Amino acid sequence: MGQASQTSKKLGVKSIYQALSSELDKARESKTYKVEVPVDSIQGGVVQAAGRSQVMLASNNYLGLANHPRIREAARKGLETHGYGLASVRFLCGTQKIHLELEERIARFLGTEAAILHSSCFAANEALFAALVGSDLGVTGNDYRDVIYSDQLNHASIIDGIRLARIAVKTTDVRAYKHNDLAQMKSWLEEDKVKDYRMSVIATDGVFSMEGEYADLADFVKTARENDALLFVDESHATGVLGETGRGTPEQCGVHGKIDVISGTLGKALGGANGGFIAGKKVLVDYLRQKSRPYTFSNSLPPAIVCAAIEAINMLEEDNSLVSRLHQNTDYFRKEIKRLGFKILEGIHPIVPVMVGEASTAMDMSSHLLDEGVYVRGLWYPVVPKGEARLRVQISADHQVQDLDKALSAFAKVGKNLGVI
């Protein structure tokens, strides 16, 4: 005992670091090592990076609020009137009236009864599944099983949330259906009727960030109702983006107010800093205030962020000028990039995947585009299927037409040089 045997798998501290180093080498060799190009300016439609001005086509700053004067002013006022931080979790002394106000405003905007803030949408998604699915709930005794139907391309935070949903103790089954394959999900729902599951949950991204496509939520709502399943939708890339007034995928699909549980982020269209939320029935939100571990054991959102997010919702409720500008910019870029001869994934979302085939082409294109003053990131296997490498363009309301034209000329030049068009 105590003596490592010859077959021991124990890694000494030195060996731990060696193993990490060899993992990093492997990532470099397989070209999956993520390199960060520092931005030397404030986030916006045009930034300074790599020693020059760049049209920014890689941020989630859909409405251009990351540096909007009204958002900056609201954040500054929030800091002055409510301080820098709360130095507490919500239930101890971390709740100010502005936190409650923001929760009410999110709920009203999304057409739900209530909402609960978290430090990020990642945390919110983990919180929901961990607190709800597979937990005994005190009403059904010990003999129960829950099931989650989840799109294979759902965001990592949903996948991690589901991992926390009592799978290990075998009270939860997971059925991961092929991307957007509602037929497969429906056939499993049918097949599973005999299994007498206690709780069925359907989980989907509203918008899938690698494809820029949205889920057909009208069909999801109908299917969830027919099967008495709880419908969860992550609206991180959709709130403030899709629908005429920016109320997201439910508005786009004509089912606003009909989704059981919505999660979202304050880190994209709604200001671009940090923060996330779960919105739904009041009883569910009240339950999460008691049971969400990331809510209970992690600090309250800082006032500057809370006040800025309230202002973002004010702006969306006042008129839809930013949303419609985003839609116009998106239409323009989608039309013009196709006219140049590029293949894109069709859609209406400001995420525009420009398909280039091989990983090496995507890598070369993004680095040549950076030299031409266009900041765009490539995605390749294993993030997307082999042979489907792409540049993921993201359009913002902050882009002027001349910014988009500059980007399009650079795409044309680099695309021709590399034989993509």
Ligand SMILES: Cc1ncc(COP(=O)(O)O)c(C=O)c1O
């Ligand atoms: C679909 C989706 N859900 C959740 C998140 C996480 O959001 P946050 O940055 O607020 O943690 C993201 C962020 O990329 C996302 O794309």
